[in-house]
Amino acid sequence: MDKKRLVPKAITFDVYGTLIDWEGNIQNFFAKLFEKYNVTHITPYQAQQRWEILQFDYIKEYRPYRQVLKDTLKMTAEDMGFPFSEEDQVEFSNSMSYWTAFPDTVEAIKKLRRYTKCVMLTNTDRDIIRATLANAGIEVDDIICAEDAQCYKPHHGGFLLSQKKLGLTVDEMMHAGFGFKYDVIPGNELGYRTIWVNRQGIVRPIEGITGKQLEYCKEDIMTGDLMTLAYVIQGMHQTDIENGFVD
Numbered sequence: 001m002d003k004k005r006l007v008p009k010a011i012t013f014d015v016y017g018t019l020i021d022w023e024g025n026i027q028n029f030f031a032k033l034f035e036k037y038n039v040t041h042i043t044p045y046q047a048q049q050r051w052e053i054l055q056f057d058y059i060k061e062y063r064p065y066r067q068v069l070k071d072t073l074k075m076t077a078e079d080m081g082f083p084f085s086e087e088d089q090v091e092f093s094n095s096m097s098y099w100t101a102f103p104d105t106v107e108a109i110k111k112l113r114r115y116t117k118c119v120m121l122t123n124t125d126r127d128i129i130r131a132t133l134a135n136a137g138i139e140v141d142d143i144i145c146a147e148d149a150q151c152y153k154p155h156h157g158g159f160l161l162s163q164k165k166l167g168l169t170v171d172e173m174m175h176a177g178f179g180f181k182y183d184v185i186p187g188n189e190l191g192y193r194t195i196w197v198n199r200q201g202i203v204r205p206i207e208g209i210t211g212k213q214l215e216y217c218k219e220d221i222m223t224g225d226l227m228t229l230a231y232v233i234q235g236m237h238q239t240d241i242e243n244g245f246v247d
């Protein structure tokens with residue numbers, strides 16, 4: 001059997017939930033909002049979980065992500081019965097630029113970039129992602145966002161745009177993300193080797209986006225954090241050296 005190079009030329013990364021603590025930061029926003037309005041019948045976790053469901057459905061049609069944040073905050077509040085203002089909507093849309101990274105993110109990306117390009121493939125606007133990465137101190141090789149592709153993952157447009165922009169084939173890349181339905185499912189559909197960064201330790205879904213069984217869908221690598229992934233890629237690099245793929 002012919003040996004193949006293991007380390008990809010590039011890994012495309014989901015950002016929010018994978019590098020940035022998406023769920024934690026949104027829950028913090030709801031916690032402050034509920035304290036402001038003395039909301040006690042809903043927990044920030046419950047609000048964040050409901051918001052994510054509404055947001056996932058809402059992004060099937062492309063809109064700028066600042067609008068998505070404003071609109072889905074309103075939708076969540078009306079659905080769950082808590083007060084909000086237009087100022088709260090604007091604050092929510094602006095907060096994303098300052099959402100904080102997971103503790104391992106900066107060092108893990110530095111380590112990963114020794115072996116491969118780290119390219120962000122993210123469901124947001126250009127100005128937001130650039131501000132988020134700068135504020136978190138995360139250095140990357142390139143960025144492709146929903147604003148560029150005019151669609152949101154799990155739509156394939158961003159994946160295909162990243163291939164074109166990087167000049168690479170799917171066989172030369174891997175895709176990593178925390179969201180099984182956002183990242184692993186479309187990655188598998190397109191033939192990527194996929195990495196599930198399962199930070200929350202959730203059980204693998206058995207149904208896909210349309211409710212069909214996921215008999216075909218499974219990640220190639222699953223890890224609970226980015227630093228572990230960095231060590232996995234380092235090990236793959238060592239194997240590539242032993243197999244003569246690296247000078």
